[in-house]
Amino acid sequence: xxxxxxxxxxxxxxxxxxxxxxxxxxxxxxxxxxxxxxxxxxxxxxxxxxxxxxxxxxxxxxxxxxxxxxxxxxxxxxxxxxxxxxxxxxxxxxxxxxxxxxxxxxxxxxxxxxxxxxxxxxxxxxxxxxxxxxxxxxxxxxxxxxxxxxxxxxxxxxxxxxxxxxxxxxxxxxxxxxxxxxxxxxxxxxxxxxxxxxxxxxxxxxxxxxxxxxxxxxxxxxxxxxxxxxx
Amino acid sequence: xxxxxxxxxxxxxxxxxxxxxxxxxxxxxxxxxxxxxxxxxxxxxxxxxxxxxxxxxxxxxxxxxxxxxxxxxxxxxxxxxxxxxxxxxxxxxxxxxxxxxxxxxxxxxxxxxxxxxxxxxxxxxxxxxxxxxxxxxxxxxxxxxxxxxxxxxxxxxxxxxxxxxxxxxxxxxxxxxxxxxxxxxxxxxxxxxxxxxxxxxxxxxxxxxxxxxxxxxxxxxxxxxxxxxxxxxxxxxxxxxxxxxxxxxxxxxxxxxxxxxxxxxxxxxxxxxxxxxxxxxxxxxxxxxxxxxxxxxxxxxxxxxxxxxxxxxxxxxxxxxxxxxxxxxxxxxxxxxxxxxxxxxxxxxxxxxxxxxxxxxxxxxxxxxxxxxxxxxxxxxxxxxxxxxxxxxxxxxxxxxxxxxxxxxxxxxxxxxxxxxxxxxxxxxxxxxxxxxxxxxxxxx
Numbered sequence: 001x002x003x004x005x006x007x008x009x010x011x012x013x014x015x016x017x018x019x020x021x022x023x024x025x026x027x028x029x030x031x032x033x034x035x036x037x038x039x040x041x042x043x044x045x046x047x048x049x050x051x052x053x054x055x056x057x058x059x060x061x062x063x064x065x066x067x068x069x070x071x072x073x074x075x076x077x078x079x080x081x082x083x084x085x086x087x088x089x090x091x092x093x094x095x096x097x098x099x100x101x102x103x104x105x106x107x108x109x110x111x112x113x114x115x116x117x118x119x120x121x122x123x124x125x126x127x128x129x130x131x132x133x134x135x136x137x138x139x140x141x142x143x144x145x146x147x148x149x150x151x152x153x154x155x156x157x158x159x160x161x162x163x164x165x166x167x168x169x170x171x172x173x174x175x176x177x178x179x180x181x182x183x184x185x186x187x188x189x190x191x192x193x194x195x196x197x198x199x200x201x202x203x204x205x206x207x208x209x210x211x212x213x214x215x216x217x218x219x220x221x222x223x224x225x226x227x228x229x230x231x
Numbered sequence: 232x233x234x235x236x237x238x239x240x241x242x243x244x245x246x247x248x249x250x251x252x253x254x255x256x257x258x259x260x261x262x263x264x265x266x267x268x269x270x271x272x273x274x275x276x277x278x279x280x281x282x283x284x285x286x287x288x289x290x291x292x293x294x295x296x297x298x299x300x301x302x303x304x305x306x307x308x309x310x311x312x313x314x315x316x317x318x319x320x321x322x323x324x325x326x327x328x329x330x331x332x333x334x335x336x337x338x339x340x341x342x343x344x345x346x347x348x349x350x351x352x353x354x355x356x357x358x359x360x361x362x363x364x365x366x367x368x369x370x371x372x373x374x375x376x377x378x379x380x381x382x383x384x385x386x387x388x389x390x391x392x393x394x395x396x397x398x399x400x401x402x403x404x405x406x407x408x409x410x411x412x413x414x415x416x417x418x419x420x421x422x423x424x425x426x427x428x429x430x431x432x433x434x435x436x437x438x439x440x441x442x443x444x445x446x447x448x449x450x451x452x453x454x455x456x457x458x459x460x461x462x463x464x465x466x467x468x469x470x471x472x473x474x475x476x477x478x479x480x481x482x483x484x485x486x487x488x489x490x491x492x493x494x495x496x497x498x499x500x501x502x503x504x505x506x507x508x509x510x511x512x513x514x515x516x517x518x519x520x521x522x523x524x525x526x527x528x529x530x531x532x533x534x535x536x537x538x539x540x541x542x543x544x545x546x547x548x549x550x551x552x553x554x555x556x557x558x559x560x561x562x563x564x565x566x567x568x569x570x571x572x573x574x575x576x577x578x579x580x581x582x583x584x585x586x587x588x589x590x591x592x593x594x595x596x597x598x599x600x601x602x603x604x605x606x607x608x609x610x611x612x613x614x615x616x617x618x619x620x621x622x623x624x625x626x627x628x629x630x631x632x633x634x635x636x637x638x639x640x641x642x643x644x645x646x647x648x649x650x651x652x653x654x655x656x657x658x659x660x661x662x663x664x665x666x667x668x669x670x671x672x673x674x675x676x
Binding site: 017018021022025042043046047049061062063066067069081082085086088100101104105107120123124126127142143145146162164165220221222223224226 | 428
């Protein structure tokens with residue numbers, strides 16, 4: 001991998017995780033960074049607050065780019081559990097597959113996964129946009145509160161269980177909907193949002209009108225005995 | 232004929248011990264509403280507690296310290312294991328996690344003011360950190376909860392310590408709940424939720440499961456906060472020996488153990504009353520776990536759930552805790568359950584001392600509410616003074632006992648200073664039954 005001319009390199013074969021993260025977290029850090037030999041290390045490029053561009057050249061372990069703010073992180077490989085968890089802003093792009101809880105509780109920013117995502121993708125998400133080119137596992141968007149989850153492939157069981165106000169778009173099949181999640185009409189506003197998201201995710205070969213839209217039936221918003229079987 | 236006359240051919244009317252008055256009201260309430268009973272607070276049942284222990288004091292074989300002259304230290308340092316910046320408190324009595332949402336902004340401010348005045352910490356809750364709370368708390372512990380409502384890395388970095396909440400004593404294994412009445416516009420915004428809905432929080436963390444994952448999660452949080460802040464792990468008392476062992480294994484600096492007397496903002500009555508252990512039963516196995524790992528005093532232990540007085544503090548510390556946390560007692564110090572509110576409680580179908588509809592948000596004391604009119608009733612400056620007074624009294628009470636036991640620091644209190652008053656307490660604590668050198672299980676019987 002040869003980066004742009006001003007790219008700064010970081011080799012985890014010879015430096016520690018602490019050195020990596022503290023360098024990237026340092027006030028005023030800027031420009032492009034390339035991390036070599038990540039070797040599936042956990043907590044890579046976490047807690048970034050500077051608008052830096054970081055490329056992780058290989059596989060990442062748990063919580064890659066966790067709690068990201070403003071940085072743009074690309075993972076040239078697979079990502080472990082909780083990639084971009086609690087992201088606030090910026091972007092994270094996984095070129096391979098992501099394990100479970102991708103984008104968990106993310107408040108903002110953009111997470112793009114080129115491959116598949118495991119279980120609980122977008123769990124408790126709070127405003128981020130998550131775009132998965134492949135499929136997502138079971139319980140994705142569980143208790144998801146706001147933001148958008150776009151799945152170009154299929155969704156596993158219990159999609160959107162106990163959903164609040166996140167919009168879910170799925171192009172392929174949905175194995176099953178979770179409690180209080182229902183298919184909604186695709187409104188012109190939804191189509192516009194989805195078109196924008198696909199474009200943001202760099203997806204040009206798939207059209208917005210190929211998706212179905214899912215959302216909260218809002219039946220669990222207040223406790224009611226007649227919904228007891230759903231609790 | 233007197234009024235006391237009764238028909239000797241009949242027995243007195245007799246109430247059932249099984250179907251007592253309260254049980255009957257529970258069944259009738261369930262039948263009428265079709266939804267389980269939700270309330271605030273901790274368990275109300277009678278349990279083995281610190282009242283079942285006594286200190287022996289000094290006499291011929293132990294020298295006491297002069298009550299008002301000789302030094303008896305009360306300070307505690309938390310987070311010495313890995314954190315670069317452990318926190319140093321002047322008293323081992325801390326304020327437990329309670330959310331803005333569950334409590335009014337005024338109540339949170341009062342807790343911060345009171346705790347800061349006496350040099351101890353206060354703790355955020357589900358829903359995040361408010362600027363007021365940060366501003367009024369000199370030492371603030373930031374809770375990291377399964378819901379991650381309001382969880383913001385900027386706040387994480389502003390905290391003095393971070394408490395990863397696995398569970399709480401009122402509901403080990405249960406998630407949170409905040410009913411629509413309390414989801415005001417501000418609370419809803421902080422939690423990214425629609426206003427006025429019944430909010431359910433998750434019972435499990437969204438991105439880790441089990442101690443091996445937790446170890447990685449703790450590393451991530453340390454990496455994000457430059458390894459500066461003590462990381463606490465809080466568990467509800469259920470299997471304390473194993474839970475504390477696993478928290479230590481996961482890399483905690485401090486473990487927090489909350490008994491079933493610990494309060495909650497809102498949970499099912501059946502959960503509060505039937506799940507978890509009383510704190511008295513949980514401390515000894517927790518301390519044993521730390522000792523077996525060689526980590527007692529290296530990983531500090533904070534216990535909570537039913538701490539009311541300096542005697543409770545002293546007993547918890549003598550059993551091996553490093554500090555305690557109070558929640559319900561702090562609310563009472565702020566004015567909750569006050570006899571002055573009898574008329575207002577009566578309107579809500581309660582009496583001073585019984586009020587537990589914290590979930591309703593109609594608290595006449597202005598504490599467990601988001602109603603601006605009610606919340607205004609609590610003066611945060613006066614409330615802060617009351618909290619400071621109460622914390623000071625507890626600390627002085629604990630010192631009184633420690634000096635009587637000849638201890639120059641609260642942390643020098645030890646199990647040898649204590650006896651148990653009954654078999655249950657003796658079995659749970661492995662302290663000798665008063666007047667004997669025996670506890671159940673000792674020497675095989």
